[in-house]
Amino acid sequence: MNSVNYKRLEKSLTDVIQEAQLKIGYDHHPITLYYPTESVARLLGTPEEDADNTxxxxxxxxxxxxxxxGAIQVTRDDKRFCFHISAEGTQYVHEQLPDPAFLRAFLQVMRGLTVSFDDILAVFHQFSDKVHCEKLEGNEEFDYLVYFEDGTPDSYRYCIKLDDDGDAVYHRFTPEDYAAFGF
Structure with missing residues (x-):
């Protein structure tokens, strides 16, 4: 087997834990995260078509x-991997990782009673001058794609959906997952 990139998967797991802690708060409990098998393969650098190898x-x-x-318990069903991370692991993320200032600011705007795309874009520009913004024509799931062109402060692709009532939802993808999903 070629060299496996555990660091990319670990970074993804810690990023998702931080996102959850920012959304719902930290409570010294374990967390369970689910990832599609293809996403895990892309993060590890293993062949996507070989879930057994992954x-x-x-x-x-x-x-x-x-x-x-800490020790992560991994289980698999036919379409995804499940990562069980201990309370000590979530505590490490809460206490040892740097504050994700951009994500904190982004979520603050997304939690607003009414959300405008200008407000969302302003948060991106607060953290970088190199922001890619694209209207996703013909996409029923999302209206906009926004990301930092140089990967700083993060390399995720933020897909955003706005409705007429001022509500907004988002999903963030790794660049590889975004490309694979073919938006």
Whole structure:
């Protein structure tokens, strides 16, 4: 098997934990995260069409996360992997990782009673001059794609949907997942 990129998966897991903690607060409990098998393969650099190979690579994940997230229990069903992260792992994220200032500001705007796209875009521009913004024509799920062109402060692709009542929803994808989903 080629070199497996555990760091990318660990970064994704910690990013999702931080996002959850910003949304609902930190409560020193374990967390369970679900990822599509293809996303895990892309993060690890294993062949997407070989879920068994990806599962085999995940058997060594806890050895790579012992000092940060601790032992991660991984299970698999036919379409996704489930990552069970201990309370100690979520505590590590809460206490040891730097504050995700952009994500905090972004979520603050998204929680507003009414959300405008200008307000959302202003948060991106508050953190970088290199912001890509694209209207997603013909896409029923999302209206806009926004991301930082140089990957700073993060490399996620933010897909945003606005409705007429001033409500907004988003999903953030890795660049590879965004490309694979073919928006």
């Amino acid at each position: 599962e085999h690579a995940l058997a060594s994940l806890s050895a790579h996360t012992a000092d940060t997230l």
